[in-house]
Amino acid sequence: MIDVSELTKQYGGRTVVDRVSFDCAPGTITGFLGPNGAGKSTTLRMLCGLTNAASGTATIGGTPYRRLANPGREIGVLLDASAQHSGRTGREVLTLSAGILQMPRQRVGQLLELVGLRDAGGQRVGGYSLGMRQRLGLAHALLGDPRVLVLDEPANGLDPAGIFWLRGLLREFADRGGTVLLSSHLLREVEALADQLVVIGDGQVVARGGRDELLAAAGVRVRARDRQALRRTLAGAGLPTQELEGGALLVHTAAETVGELAAQAGLVLLELRAADGGLEQLFLSLTGDRPTTTDQAQPREHP
Numbered sequence: 001m002i003d004v005s006e007l008t009k010q011y012g013g014r015t016v017v018d019r020v021s022f023d024c025a026p027g028t029i030t031g032f033l034g035p036n037g038a039g040k041s042t043t044l045r046m047l048c049g050l051t052n053a054a055s056g057t058a059t060i061g062g063t064p065y066r067r068l069a070n071p072g073r074e075i076g077v078l079l080d081a082s083a084q085h086s087g088r089t090g091r092e093v094l095t096l097s098a099g100i101l102q103m104p105r106q107r108v109g110q111l112l113e114l115v116g117l118r119d120a121g122g123q124r125v126g127g128y129s130l131g132m133r134q135r136l137g138l139a140h141a142l143l144g145d146p147r148v149l150v151l152d153e154p155a156n157g158l159d160p161a162g163i164f165w166l167r168g169l170l171r172e173f174a175d176r177g178g179t180v181l182l183s184s185h186l187l188r189e190v191e192a193l194a195d196q197l198v199v200i201g202d203g204q205v206v207a208r209g210g211r212d213e214l215l216a217a218a219g220v221r222v223r224a225r226d227r228q229a230l231r232r233t234l235a236g237a238g239l240p241t242q243e244l245e246g247g248a249l250l251v252h253t254a255a256e257t258v259g260e261l262a263a264q265a266g267l268v269l270l271e272l273r274a275a276d277g278g279l280e281q282l283f284l285s286l287t288g289d290r291p292t293t294t295d296q297a298q299p300r301e302h303p
């Protein structure tokens, strides 16, 4: 369990993280979203004890990162995949860390296999692509068999197959009771992966909650064989509708509610899904910013 409470940070007299609070429960994946410079990385760095907070607290299982006896066994962290020793091989990097974490050496081979670097384990990290460094960073984060993962832009540099693989890996980790917190600009990625969302804009949390519940605010697109009957049914349940192109209706409620009402009324639905834009619309309306919707984000360096 991650618990962030009233976390605040100033740089040069400017508040860049402003009383940020949220928590992440075991078995869930939380997406931490916000435009460039919103304060995501700074928040994650404070959570992982890399930057001091001006005020507020951040704990992992009730303990601040710096007071964890063997942090790598509790929390796996990947904040900057490019910050790895370029002169060592992937296998050496993991073997050194396995020693520090007191993990059995055979775990190194297992993890290289898991992240798809079995054949590249003997190559120097300096020759790795960004996607390979990201995979190595994930192996590193998973090395101590932690219950919590904190990942800053983990999909950066991964190709579509890599992103698909990452999704499965994180979902399985959460399904086994792990807690995942990941930041991303890639809204479609987060939409597909996270069950909880924390949206930050200008240092402040502007929305947080279940993904489905937050997306319901963006509305549902529904199309029935008999549009007028559907409109009457929804209106009868106190749900006003708006006309969309293609004969569809926009309604502000959960898709499940629309489906149930339609079924009760014996209506045939031809389409029922989150309204176009989904998370992107939500993000824009909350932060007034333009998100990155393709895999173009670049890693940042932190002084």
Ligand SMILES: Nc1ncnc2c1ncn2[C@@H]1O[C@H](COP(=O)(O)OP(=O)(O)OP(=O)(O)O)[C@@H](O)[C@H]1O
Binding pocket: 011, 012, 016, 034, 035, 036, 037, 038, 039, 040, 041, 042, 043, 185, 300, 302, 303
């Ligand atoms: N070490 C630092 N010194 C001074 N200002 C900093 C430092 N680190 C971050 N900032 C500033 O704090 C603000 C928040 O930065 P942060 O990196 O946390 O944002 P972010 O949401 O992670 O952005 P991005 O998505 O672009 O990585 C920015 O205005 C940034 O310029």
